Amino acid sequence: NEKMDCLFCKIIAGEIPSNKVYEDEYTYAFRDINPQAPVHVLLVPKKHMKNILECDAETAAHLTDAVRALAKIEHVDENGFRLLTNCGQHGCQSVHHLHLHLLGGKQLSEKMD
Ligand code: AMP
Secondary structure, eight states: OTTTTOHHHHHHHTSSOOOEEEEOSSEEEEEOSSOSSSEEEEEEESSOOSSGGGOOHHHHHHHHHHHHHHHHHTTOTTTOEEEEOOOTTTTTOOSSSOOEEEEESSOOOSOOO
């Protein structure tokens, strides 16, 4: 079962500890264990889905709402931030539960690959 072995499902369930930043009925956000910027938060839907290709419109809307809340909480709404999701092999996706990386807190590089 894909879900039973899923690291982020276990984090959402509280079976594996995480540094929680935000939570609502549909989403959960926590600090990346290996931060690439002063602000590096992972935002995940509570419902398991492999990647953005499996994301339904309703979940996408919940994620957008959470991004807005998170940007305020992390104080990156003024200066801006980067939001990205890796998908599949070429995207270097390593955890197969959809997650959005929210990066900020400094001037980020123009280079994206
Ligand atoms: P990706 O490579 O896009 O699939 O992103 C996976 C991210 O999850 C990486 O940035 C990892 O540093 C992060 N990560 C892996 N395990 C954990 C964990 N237990 N807690 C927080 N972040 C994690």
